[in-house]
Amino acid sequence: MRTYKYKIQHQSNTIRLGNLIDDMHQVHEYFLNYQRQRYKDGLSYANYNAMSAHLTELKRTTHPHYNALPSQAIQMELRRIDAAYQRFFDWAKTRKGTKVGRPYIKPKHKFKSFTFPGKAGWEIENNRITLTFRKWNTPHQRWSFDKVAFTFFKHRDWIGNIRRITIKRDNCGVYYLCLTTDASDTKYLPQTGQSVGCDFGMKDAFLTLSTGEKIQSPQFLKQDISKLRSLNKSLSRKQKGSSNWWRAVRVLTRFYRDLQNRRTDWQWKLAHRLVSEFDTIAIEDLNIDAMKRLWGRKVSDLAFSAFVARLAHKCIKHNREFRTAGRWTATSKPCSECGYRNENLSLSDRVWTCQSCDTTHDRDVNAAMNILRLSVSSAPA
Numbered sequence: 001m002r003t004y005k006y007k008i009q010h011q012s013n014t015i016r017l018g019n020l021i022d023d024m025h026q027v028h029e030y031f032l033n034y035q036r037q038r039y040k041d042g043l044s045y046a047n048y049n050a051m052s053a054h055l056t057e058l059k060r061t062t063h064p065h066y067n068a069l070p071s072q073a074i075q076m077e078l079r080r081i082d083a084a085y086q087r088f089f090d091w092a093k094t095r096k097g098t099k100v101g102r103p104y105i106k107p108k109h110k111f112k113s114f115t116f117p118g119k120a121g122w123e124i125e126n127n128r129i130t131l132t133f134r135k136w137n138t139p140h141q142r143w144s145f146d147k148v149a150f151t152f153f154k155h156r157d158w159i160g161n162i163r164r165i166t167i168k169r170d171n172c173g174v175y176y177l178c179l180t181t182d183a184s185d186t187k188y189l190p191q192t193g194q195s196v197g198c199d200f201g202m203k204d205a206f207l208t209l210s211t212g213e214k215i216q217s218p219q220f221l222k223q224d225i226s227k228l229r230s231l232n233k234s235l236s237r238k239q240k241g242s243s244n245w246w247r248a249v250r251v252l253t254r255f256y257r258d259l260q261n262r263r264t265d266w267q268w269k270l271a272h273r274l275v276s277e278f279d280t281i282a283i284e285d286l287n288i289d290a291m292k293r294l295w296g297r298k299v300s301d302l303a304f305s306a307f308v309a310r311l312a313h314k315c316i317k318h319n320r321e322f323r324t325a326g327r328w329t330a331t332s333k334p335c336s337e338c339g340y341r342n343e344n345l346s347l348s349d350r351v352w353t354c355q356s357c358d359t360t361h362d363r364d365v366n367a368a369m370n371i372l373r374l375s376v377s378s379a380p381a
Contacts (some may be wrong), residue, residue: 002160002183006152008167008175013148016133017167017175023069025111027077030063032105035085045089048082067143068134072121073114076164080115108215111251113168122165123147123184127154129165129177152177159183171253188319195280197372199331199364200304202295205271205352208364211374215270224255231255241246263303271311280321283308284367286329323375335359 008014031051038046046054053171055074059066066074084103089232091100099340116122116131130149137144160183168176198208206217209283221228231252274281292299315322333342340356345363 001163002158002181004156004158004179004181006154006177006179008152008177009153011151013150014175016148017150018169018173020069020073020133021112021114021167021169022108023219024073024077024114025106025108027066027069027074027357029105031078031081032103035081035103045085048078051078051082068122068136070116070132070134074114076115076117102269112170113166115164115166117164119162124162127152131167147247150177167264170257172250174255178199189276192279194278195372196274197282197368197370197375198274198276198284199368199371200284200286200302201364202298202302204364206302206304208362208368210365210368212362212365214364216267217302218262219298219301220259220266224259228255246361264306267303267307268314269311271307271314274311275314275318275320279317280323280376281311282323282325283311284371284374285324285327287327325374326372329374331370331374332363332365334370335361335368338374 002369008017034054035046038044051073055066055078067242081103087100088102091097106321121132128149128151132149133146133148134143136142156183158179160181162179162181164180166178168178170176199208200206201208205214207215209215235245235248235252238248241320286304287301288305311321314320330341333345334340335342335354335357337359338357339355340354341350342354345352350363351360352363
């Protein structure tokens with residue numbers, strides 16, 4: 001499966017997309033409250049089929065305005081809720097792996113998308129997508145279809161058959177069309193026969209490779225921290241809720257979007273470079289949340305967890321081997337040449353000499369070499 005993202009042009013009818021997202025949030029909120037009330041009443045969980053039947057009853061009785069919403073989008077929202085509960089139930093039975101909590105009601109400002117499945121409820125021709133809404137036909141006293149077209153920037157063609165579409169709205173109020181197709185990438189990068197270990201650092205480099213190379217992060221937030229402070233000060237001087245206050249909020253939101261885009265672009269390019277040069281990439285598993293409590297803003301600016309996720313995605317895409325060394329495995333203190341453990345090594349020691357084999361180590365390069373060795377030794381046969 002592959003997803004293509006296109007920006008929807010600003011046009012007079014774009015407000016209908018925003019209204020539909022807000023209406024879909026009402027459906028989201030109602031059915032999660034419905035599930036919670038059933039639990040309080042001692043009733044069993046209502047699966048997708050039960051929720052769908054309840055929705056039909058709502059349209060006929062207390063919520064006739066739901067008839068104005070695309071039925072396919074409502075069905076996909078009910079499937080989302082059902083899938084979230086099923087993940088919660090599966091984890092509750094085994095209690096293994098990452099904890100999955102009970103689905104919660106998203107605040108209105110965090111509910112940002114709706115989905116159409118298959119070929120139902122939409123049509124695409126060139127750079128125009130037509131969504132099927134519904135409206136009340138007063139002369140005939142019945143609901144009728146209302147097709148609305150939107151133009152998007154088709155900067156590239158998609159490959160494969162479209163399986164579903166999603167309309168998303170970002171924090172800046174810009175709408176995007178996401179097409180998910182059944183295409184799969186089969187063009188892998190050529191094999192290089194090289195392996196590398198990567199050590200994450202905060203002092204000397206963002207990444208230190210076992211080859212000795214040190215890759216510095218641009219630290220985009222640090223570059224623009226003065227501008228960020230200025231924008232926050234400007235926002236704090238405005239009366240909350242006023243026109244100028246909302247204008248300052250939009251400026252601040254666009255600043256964060258630009259910051260995120262630059263960081264994301266840099267990380268994707270770095271990940272592509274690594275998979276182009278190495279067949280096996282080993283990296284250390286770190287507790288980033290704990291590091292944030294110690295070093296705060298800099299850890300968030302480096303966004304190491306996001307980089308690891310992108311690197312893993314690239315490795316899968318190009319048939320590379322991605323390995324991780326255990327979180328509690330020592331990588332800095334052992335000598336990568338003889339295995340001697342330097343118990344007196346501190347964070348301030350950037351270079352040290354092994355007392356057993358007299359090898360002089362750069363702290364981060366030595367850690368990267370240990371990460372590569374340990375990940376290879378712990379890999380399944």
